[in-house]
Amino acid sequence: MTPDQIAAEVRAAVLAAVADGELALDPALVPAEVTVERPRNADHGDYATNIALQLAKPAGTNPRAVAELVAARLRALDGVASVDIAGPGFLNITLDAASLGETARTVVVAGDQYGRIDRYAGMRFNVEFISANPTGPLHLGHTRWAAVGDAIARVLEAAGADAEREFYVNDRGVQMDKFGMSLEARALGTDVPEGGYQGAYVDDLAQQIVAADPGIVGLPADERMVAFREAGYALQLQQQKDTLDGFNTHFDVWYSERTLHSSGAVDRGFDKLREQGHMYEADGAVWLRTTDFDDDKDRVLVKADGELTYFASDTAYYLDKRARGFDVCIYLLGADHHGYVNRLRAVAACAGDDPDLNIEVLIGQLVKMYKGGEEVRLSKRAGNIITLEDLVEEVGVDAARYSLIRYPVDSPLTLDLDLLVQRSNDNPVFYVQYAHARISSVLRGAADLGIDWRAAEPDLSLLDHERETALLGAIGELPRIVGSAAELREPHRVARYLEELATSYHKFYDVCRVLPMSDAEVEPINVARLWLCGAARQTLANGLDMLGVSAPDRM
Structure with missing residues (x-):
C-alpha cells in the first residue's frame, strides 16, 4: 500500500463517517x-x-x-496492522509487512511512470527561464537557470501538467547593433567601438562570417x-542552442523579441x-496604471517621442503568452531583477488576470565557482x-546540473569544482548515481545466477527487517515529493530526496543479503529482496530523470 493509497483510504474513512x-x-x-x-x-x-486536527473545528x-472515528474505519482495512492516536489527534498508521511490501510490486509494475501524479492534469504552464542576447556565450547565471528551469518543467510534467519551456531571445535594440559593429571591427582589423563586445569568441565569429561570405567586407x-x-546573430544563436542541447x-520555443x-502582439x-x-x-x-495593483x-509604455519602452515589450510578451493559452506563466529571473516582480504582477492584474x-516570478541568486580554494573568475574564450x-x-x-538544482534558487550558491569531480560519497551526484549503479550490479548478478525475479511471484510479506521497511517507506515517498516540488x-x-533514498538503500544492502551464497538454493527471501532492489533502482532512475541527470548502470 503506497502513501497515495493510504491518503485515499483516510479520505474515504472521513467521508464514510460523515x-x-x-x-x-x-x-x-x-x-x-x-x-x-x-x-x-x-x-x-x-x-x-x-x-483530524484539520477537520475538528469545522465539525x-x-x-x-474525529481521530477515533477515522481510526476505527482504518483498522478494519486489509493490510493495516494498527492505527494509534497520538497527542492532540495525530493518526499513526502501521501496515502489515505484506501490505507495505506491495510498494515494491507497485513501483516495478509502474516502471518509468512511478512517481507521476495528476495534480496539474489539464493545466498549461509556460516556463521562461533564459532571456539572453544572442551576442555571446551563455554565462554562469544562465547556466543555473538552464538546469533549474528545465527541472521545474520536468517536475510539473511529472505532476500531470503540460509545461512548455521557452527561451526569450533579446534580438532587438542597441546591443545587437554593438554586436554587429564589434564583429565588423574585428573583421576589418579596426578597434572595437566603446561598449562593444570583447573576447576571443568575437574574433572566431568574425572569421567564420568572412570565410562563409568573403564579399561581406566590401x-x-x-x-x-x-x-x-x-x-x-545566426551563428551565436545556434551556438547557444547547441550548448543547451548538450546540457x-x-x-520548446525560442521566442524572438523582434x-x-x-x-502585432504589442498592438494586441x-x-x-x-x-x-x-x-x-x-x-x-x-x-x-500599475499603481492600482501595488506597483x-x-x-x-510609449515615450513622448513615440518610442516603445522595454516595459512595453514585457507587457506585450505576458499578454501574448496568455493569448497562446497558458494558464500559468512562470518567469525565472536573475538576482538584479527584484523590481520586476511587482510590475509583472501588476501587468497581469491590469489585464484582468489573477x-x-x-x-x-522567481528570483535566483548568484553562483560562484571555486577551484583549488580560489574563485574562478574568467572564461577561456569569453574573457570577462x-x-x-x-x-x-x-x-x-x-555533476553540473545536479549541483545547480540541489539548492533553493533564492540562496547564493558556491560550487567546489574539486568536489564535483570526485568519485566519492562526499560528491552528492556520485552518491546517488552510485546507488543506482550498485543496484544494477546486483540485478546483473541475479541474471548471471539464472534468477528471473520478475517472472517469479514474490512473497513480499518477507520484507519485514527494519532496513527493508525503511527502504520501502522511502521508495513510497516519491509521489509526495513530486507533488511538493x-x-x-x-x-x-527531488535531489535531497534521492540522497536520502540512496542512504536508505546502502543501509539495507549492508545488513540484508540479496543474492544467495554460492551453490545455495534461491530462497523466497532472495526473490523478495530482488523485487525491493528493482523498485529502489526504478525510483532512483525516475527521480534522476526529473532532474535531467543520467542513471548509469555502471560506474
Whole structure:
C-alpha cells in the first residue's frame, strides 16, 4: 500500500463517517488531497496524518473524537496492522509487512511512470527561464537557470501538467547593433567601438562570417554592419542552442523579441489593456496604471517621442503568452531583477488576470565557482565571464546540473569544482548515481545466477527487517515529493530526496543479503529482496530523470 493509497483510504474513512451521521461536517470541506507523511520516528508507525486536527473545528468537535472515528474505519482495512492516536489527534498508521511490501510490486509494475501524479492534469504552464542576447556565450547565471528551469518543467510534467519551456531571445535594440559593429571591427582589423563586445569568441565569429561570405567586407558601410550583425546573430544563436542541447536542456520555443513587435502582439496587448481601462496618456506619453495593483509607480509604455519602452515589450510578451493559452506563466529571473516582480504582477492584474494564479516570478541568486580554494573568475574564450561550457568542461553535464538544482534558487550558491569531480560519497551526484549503479550490479548478478525475479511471484510479506521497511517507506515517498516540488517550484526537493533514498538503500544492502551464497538454493527471501532492489533502482532512475541527470548502470 503506497502513501497515495493510504491518503485515499483516510479520505474515504472521513467521508464514510460523515455519510453515517457520526461526523457533522460538510463533505465539501474534506480536502481533495489528504496529507500522509512518514514519521521521523519509526516507533510512530509507517505513516501519519493530521486530518483530524484539520477537520475538528469545522465539525464542531475535538480532534481526538474525529481521530477515533477515522481510526476505527482504518483498522478494519486489509493490510493495516494498527492505527494509534497520538497527542492532540495525530493518526499513526502501521501496515502489515505484506501490505507495505506491495510498494515494491507497485513501483516495478509502474516502471518509468512511478512517481507521476495528476495534480496539474489539464493545466498549461509556460516556463521562461533564459532571456539572453544572442551576442555571446551563455554565462554562469544562465547556466543555473538552464538546469533549474528545465527541472521545474520536468517536475510539473511529472505532476500531470503540460509545461512548455521557452527561451526569450533579446534580438532587438542597441546591443545587437554593438554586436554587429564589434564583429565588423574585428573583421576589418579596426578597434572595437566603446561598449562593444570583447573576447576571443568575437574574433572566431568574425572569421567564420568572412570565410562563409568573403564579399561581406566590401559592402557599403551601412549595409556591412547589418550584414555582420545578422550573420553573427545566426551563428551565436545556434551556438547557444547547441550548448543547451548538450546540457540536456531542450527548449520548446525560442521566442524572438523582434517577432513580438513584427507580429502585432504589442498592438494586441495594448488593445487588451485599453479594454480593461488601465491605459492613459499624460505628458505626451502613454502609461499603464500599475499603481492600482501595488506597483510603486505607473509605468510608461510609449515615450513622448513615440518610442516603445522595454516595459512595453514585457507587457506585450505576458499578454501574448496568455493569448497562446497558458494558464500559468512562470518567469525565472536573475538576482538584479527584484523590481520586476511587482510590475509583472501588476501587468497581469491590469489585464484582468489573477496575479496569484496566472503569473509567478522567481528570483535566483548568484553562483560562484571555486577551484583549488580560489574563485574562478574568467572564461577561456569569453574573457570577462564564466560560461556554461566552462562549467561542463570542468565537471561534466550530470555533476553540473545536479549541483545547480540541489539548492533553493533564492540562496547564493558556491560550487567546489574539486568536489564535483570526485568519485566519492562526499560528491552528492556520485552518491546517488552510485546507488543506482550498485543496484544494477546486483540485478546483473541475479541474471548471471539464472534468477528471473520478475517472472517469479514474490512473497513480499518477507520484507519485514527494519532496513527493508525503511527502504520501502522511502521508495513510497516519491509521489509526495513530486507533488511538493511541483507545487512550490522547488526541484531541489527531488535531489535531497534521492540522497536520502540512496542512504536508505546502502543501509539495507549492508545488513540484508540479496543474492544467495554460492551453490545455495534461491530462497523466497532472495526473490523478495530482488523485487525491493528493482523498485529502489526504478525510483532512483525516475527521480534522476526529473532532474535531467543520467542513471548509469555502471560506474
